[in-house]
Amino acid sequence: MASKITAPDYVSFDRVANLYEATRMVPADTLDRVAQIIREDARLDSSDPFLDAGVGTGRFSRHLYRNGIGVIGADISRAMLEQARSIQEGFPLIQANLYRLPFASHSLRGVLMVHILHLLEGWRTALDEVRRVLQDEAPLYLGYETGRRNPIQDIYFELATQRGIRHRHIGADSKEEVFDYLRSLDGSVTRIDGAALQWEIEIETRRLLSLLDRNPFSQCWNATESDHAKLMKELEKLMEEKGLATPIQRICGDFSLWRVSFQCTTKSGSR
Numbered sequence: 359m360a361s362k363i364t365a366p367d368y369v370s371f372d373r374v375a376n377l378y379e380a381t382r383m384v385p386a387d388t389l390d391r392v393a394q395i396i397r398e399d400a401r402l403d404s405s406d407p408f409l410d411a412g413v414g415t416g417r418f419s420r421h422l423y424r425n426g427i428g429v430i431g432a433d434i435s436r437a438m439l440e441q442a443r444s445i446q447e448g449f450p451l452i453q454a455n456l457y458r459l460p461f462a463s464h465s466l467r468g469v470l471m472v473h474i475l476h477l478l479e480g481w482r483t484a485l486d487e488v489r490r491v492l493q494d495e496a497p498l499y500l501g502y503e504t505g506r507r508n509p510i511q512d513i514y515f516e517l518a519t520q521r522g523i524r525h526r527h528i529g530a531d532s533k534e535e536v537f538d539y540l541r542s543l544d545g546s547v548t549r550i551d552g553a554a555l556q557w558e559i560e561i562e563t564r565r566l567l568s569l570l571d572r573n574p575f576s577q578c579w580n581a582t583e584s585d586h587a588k589l590m591k592e593l594e595k596l597m598e599e600k601g602l603a604t605p606i607q608r609i610c611g612d613f614s615l616w617r618v619s620f621q622c623t624t625k626s627g628s629r
């Protein structure tokens with residue numbers, strides 16, 4: 359299954375490498391639970407090569423590593439990889455483009471992808487490539503954070519939309535679109551988290567505002583500094599008007615984890 363690289367069409371996360379973890383607020387115990395579910399589901403040990411494709415700052419990889427999984431993190435952004443390394447040493451991190459993975463065909467025992475396919479214009483090519491490197495019957499895991507967010511973040515995104523500075527992602531529109539494509543590759547898709555990965559955290563309002571002020575979400579990265587500053591002013595005004603300017607904000611979220619199993623493709627496989 360050859361992969362064709364069409365264009366260097368990736369969204370660079372270099373600009374938010376040192377901000378990323380603070381703005382993607384999944385608690386450590388939830389990340390750890392994801393790692394445990396994967397380890398148990400795939401029956402992995404530390405000698406089984408397992409790829410976190412689009413590893414970012416290693417939010418998931420460091421928990422996979424701590425749970426005894428032989429994880430390798432791959433990402434196109436050197437700054438994100440450096441951040442990952444500064445948080446957790448001990449597992450390999452490589453700079454690679456998901457459109458052409460530097461692994462032999464049928465060499466990996468599993469792959470995880472979280473928060474990445476919506477960013478890749480060639481997301482189907484990336485999935486073809488993942489399938490190429492997976493051993494027969496080795497799983498691909500897909501994770502989706504469905505942040506219910508919080509009213510301040512909701513207003514932030516509404517304002518960005520109204521002001522025309524929020525653009526749609528260049529990659530997959532939804533997980534359903536991804537699942538349909540995977541099914542067309544003979545993948546079977548199963549949810550494996552038991553709908554149990556939910557959380558609620560609290561954050562100081564001024565901290566949340568200072569994070570938003572740094573324009574941390576890729577959908578708004580086309581905004582000029584001045585347009586983004588105007589948005590933040592309007593946000594603070596609306597917060598006052600709506601009585602949201604309390605000292606603490608509560609943020610809720612949940613995470614779903616899906617296993618994709620493919621039919622065998624090698625000669626020793628069933629087809």
Ligand SMILES: C[S@@+](CC[C@H](N)C(=O)[O-])C[C@H]1O[C@@H](n2cnc3c(N)ncnc32)[C@H](O)[C@@H]1O
Pocket residue numbers: 367368369370371372382411412413414415416417418432433434435438454455456457471472473474477478
């Ligand atoms: C939203 S972050 C997700 C990181 C991590 N999976 C997580 O959930 O925390 C997306 C990551 O994908 C990386 N990325 C984007 N395009 C890529 C590509 N073509 N090849 C490899 N990595 C890519 C970015 O550099 C960024 O670190």
